[in-house]
Amino acid sequence: MKHLNLKVKVWRQKNASAEGGLVEYEARNIPEDASFLEMLDILNEQLQEKGEPAIAFDHDCREGICGMCSLSINGIPHGPSATTTCQLYMRHFKDGETIFIEPFRARAFPVLRDLMVDRSAFDRIQQAGGYITARTGSAQDANAILIPKPAADKAMEAAACIGCGACVAACPNGSAMLFVGAKATHLNTLPQGQPERNQRTLAMVRKMDAEGFGNCSNHYECEAVCPANIPLTVISQLNRDFVKAAVSESVQ
Amino acid sequence: MKFLASFYGSSIGKKWVVALTGLMLVGYVVGHLVGNLQIFAGPEQINQYAAMLHSMPKALWVIRAVLIAGLFLHVFTTLKLAAENKAAKARQNERRASTAPKPAKKTMVLSGLVLLSFIVYHLLHFTVRSTDPRFHSLPRGEHDVHTMVILGFQNPLVSGFYLLSVFLLCMHLSHGLQSVLQTLGINSKSLRDTLNKGGQTVSWILFAGYASIPVAVLLNKLTVVAP
Missing domain, CATH: 3.10.20.30 (Beta-grasp domain)
Structure with missing residues (x-):
C-alpha cells in the first residue's frame, strides 16, 4: 500500500x-x-x-x-x-x-475547541417545528394513510439530510436555508405533516433567524457541498411555504 | 401593520421584498427598452411617444413615484440583508474555496450600487437635463427626444458609462432573474435549467437592445435629422 x-x-x-x-x-x-x-x-x-x-x-x-x-x-x-x-x-x-x-x-x-463546533442551533430549529404530533399507543395500520409516490419520493429525498451543517459552512452568508428547507419539506410534503404545516414552517424559520444564521442570497454553494445531495429546490419550497403560512397566520 | 412588521422582520420576508421590487424594476427595464428602440423609427415616432407620456402627467408621476419607492426598497432591503449576512459570517476561514463560482453572484451588491449611481446620472442627463445646456434648445422643442439622445451619445464618455452600466445591469439580471423566481418559490427540478437559461437569455437580449442605441450613434448609423 x-x-x-x-x-x-x-x-x-x-x-x-x-x-x-x-x-x-x-x-x-x-x-x-x-x-x-x-x-x-x-x-x-x-x-x-x-x-x-x-x-x-x-x-x-x-x-x-x-x-x-x-x-x-x-x-x-x-x-x-x-x-x-x-x-x-x-x-x-x-x-x-x-x-x-x-x-x-x-x-x-x-x-x-480546535475543529469542534457547536451545531446545537440545528437541534433547536428541529425542536421548534421539525416534528409531527402523533398519539401514543398502538400504531395504526401502515397503509391507512395513502401517500402519492411523487410525494413519498420528494419527502424521502429531503429526509436524507443528516444535519451536518456543511451547507452553513459553505454559504458565504452563513445561511441555514438548505437545512431548514430539507427538514420542513420532508414533513410538509407528507400527509402526516399537513395539520402542523404552517405552524411548523413559521416556527422553524423564526428560530433559524433568531439563532443568527444569515439570509439566503441564492449562491447555491450549499447544494454543491451537501453530502446528502439535498437539492436547492427545498429552499424555493420553504420560501413558498413560509409566505403562505405568514399570510394565513395574519388573516386567522 | 403587525403582519408587515413581522414579515419584513423575517429573513424570507425581506427576500420577498427584494424579489418583488426587483421584478417590478425588470418590468420597467423592459418597458423602457420598448420606448427607447422607437428611436430607430425616426424622430416623429419617438418624439410622439415622449409627448404621449407627458400628456398624462398624473399617471406619469404615479408611475415615477412607485418606481422610486420600489427602487428605494430594493436597495435599502438588500443592504440590510447584506449587513446581516456579513455579521452571520463575521469570521472567515484562512483558506476559502468556491464550488459554484459565478462572477454575477458575487458582485450583486457592487453591480447594483454602480447602477444606482448610473440611474442618478441618467436622470440628471436626460430627464432633468441639468448636465448638457444643448438640451434646453432642441430644434423640435421640449419633446425632441430623438435629437437629445443622439447629441448625448455622441460624447464617447457618456456612451461608455452607459454601455458599462447596461452591461452591469444585464449581469445583475443574469443572476437576478432566476434568483427572483427561486425566492418567490417558483422553481422545481424540472423547471430549474429552463428558468436559469431563460433568465440569462432575457438578460442578454436586454443588453443587446440597450447597447444598440449608443453603438449606432457612435458608428454614425443614427444621426441628428434636421426638422
Whole structure:
C-alpha cells in the first residue's frame, strides 16, 4: 500500500473564548486507504507520543450517516469528494501536499475547541417545528394513510439530510436555508405533516433567524457541498411555504 | 401593520421584498427598452411617444413615484440583508474555496450600487437635463427626444458609462432573474435549467437592445435629422 507524507495546517483553539490560529504539523506515513479522520487519528498518536495535546475534532459513526463529522478541508466543507469527511480517503491527496483543516465557520456555529463546533442551533430549529404530533399507543395500520409516490419520493429525498451543517459552512452568508428547507419539506410534503404545516414552517424559520444564521442570497454553494445531495429546490419550497403560512397566520 | 412588521422582520420576508421590487424594476427595464428602440423609427415616432407620456402627467408621476419607492426598497432591503449576512459570517476561514463560482453572484451588491449611481446620472442627463445646456434648445422643442439622445451619445464618455452600466445591469439580471423566481418559490427540478437559461437569455437580449442605441450613434448609423 502507498503511504503519504503530508503537511497539515490545523486550526488550534484552546476553548470557545480563546483566540485560535493555524498550526502546521507533519503527518507522516499515512496509508492512502486511510480515511481523513483516520489520518487525524494517526496524527494525534504522533502528537501524543511527543507529549503534545491531541487535535479535537467531531466524529461518530464514520459511515457517512450520522452527520457528526465536519471540517473545512482546503476551504471546502467535507473536502474534495461529494461525501462526508469520514468517507473521504487519503488517496484524494498527493504526497507532500499541504492541507488546510479548519472548523465549519458561522456565527451560529461557535468553535468549542480546535475543529469542534457547536451545531446545537440545528437541534433547536428541529425542536421548534421539525416534528409531527402523533398519539401514543398502538400504531395504526401502515397503509391507512395513502401517500402519492411523487410525494413519498420528494419527502424521502429531503429526509436524507443528516444535519451536518456543511451547507452553513459553505454559504458565504452563513445561511441555514438548505437545512431548514430539507427538514420542513420532508414533513410538509407528507400527509402526516399537513395539520402542523404552517405552524411548523413559521416556527422553524423564526428560530433559524433568531439563532443568527444569515439570509439566503441564492449562491447555491450549499447544494454543491451537501453530502446528502439535498437539492436547492427545498429552499424555493420553504420560501413558498413560509409566505403562505405568514399570510394565513395574519388573516386567522 | 403587525403582519408587515413581522414579515419584513423575517429573513424570507425581506427576500420577498427584494424579489418583488426587483421584478417590478425588470418590468420597467423592459418597458423602457420598448420606448427607447422607437428611436430607430425616426424622430416623429419617438418624439410622439415622449409627448404621449407627458400628456398624462398624473399617471406619469404615479408611475415615477412607485418606481422610486420600489427602487428605494430594493436597495435599502438588500443592504440590510447584506449587513446581516456579513455579521452571520463575521469570521472567515484562512483558506476559502468556491464550488459554484459565478462572477454575477458575487458582485450583486457592487453591480447594483454602480447602477444606482448610473440611474442618478441618467436622470440628471436626460430627464432633468441639468448636465448638457444643448438640451434646453432642441430644434423640435421640449419633446425632441430623438435629437437629445443622439447629441448625448455622441460624447464617447457618456456612451461608455452607459454601455458599462447596461452591461452591469444585464449581469445583475443574469443572476437576478432566476434568483427572483427561486425566492418567490417558483422553481422545481424540472423547471430549474429552463428558468436559469431563460433568465440569462432575457438578460442578454436586454443588453443587446440597450447597447444598440449608443453603438449606432457612435458608428454614425443614427444621426441628428434636421426638422
